[in-house]
Amino acid sequence: MKIGDLARRTGLTAHTLRYYERIGLLPRASRDSSGQRNYDASILVWIEFLGRLKTTGMPIRDMLRYAKLRARGAATEDARRVLLQQHRAKVQAHVAELKACLTVLDTKIAGYAAGASKVEVDDDATAIRPAGKIRARPARARGN
Amino acid sequence: MKIGDLARRTGLTAHTLRYYERIGLLPRASRDSSGQRNYDASILVWIEFLGRLKTTGMPIRDMLRYAKLRARGAATEDARRVLLQQHRAKVQAHVAELKACLTVLDTKIAGYAAGASKVEVDDDATAIRPAGKIRARPARARGN
DNA sequence: GCTTGACTTCGAGCGCGCTCTAACCTGTAG
């Protein structure tokens, strides 16, 4: 499979696929006689999984850590499981947060629908600092 | 209330608060005799709401559209309701997507936990292109 | 008077995740 086909199948652009290979998210694809990438269909599974991680908000650097563990084989399965479990917890927390926001949105929408310039809609007095986001600045540590 | 206090109360930095004012997300704060911003406590409600929008993934340019409608008063309530309803739908869809991803994660984690290098964990053959993301490039239209 | 700390404006810089351009190469159809 050539890069254009893979692009069509995954919904990513060829540019993005090359970019992913460059940074190590995708393994270096084998090349044909004229240097063009030739993909095995099995890559689709991996790319889809990457898509899930991306959808759930995992930053590329973390996907990269996972990818590198994966590349090192079965010995890293524990580490990978831990990584996914931590990510899962974050996603779950985020879903809960979103649901809370949804009810706030619903309240506000209901206010607009019912009130029609009769109720003071802009002041629903909920407390600030909703879920303990204490501004712990991420500390920008790099180093793979 | 001075900007530092507001920063502490909201969890945003003073830098960010000034930035928000600059771009129009926050109304221009009144200044005291020496030019320092003096905030009314009512701003907290608005900032919290902005936080909800941000948490739910609304881009700043959309918050800006909402903020400008809000600034124009009660006549824009219909438009604001529509805007929030559209956003709500997106958020709900995103939550559904995340939940689907959670079950995928769970499957994979379970595979690692049970298998321990006995099952082939890296090939759960789910179909690619999970939720009809057809690569409609956003079309980058600017203009407020 | 002097230091300290919190504020002001303006504008540059950054991290992220792509996205695109330029210049070039290759295989196939007409």
Add this chain to the structure above:
DNA sequence: CTACAGGTTAGAGCGCGCTCGAAGTCAAGC
């Protein structure tokens, strides 16, 4: 032989949402 589609690389550029630095002002406390 020519045209064209689609591939290659290296590297620059972009949109987003901040984040920070420089240089200056101001008020309070010692």
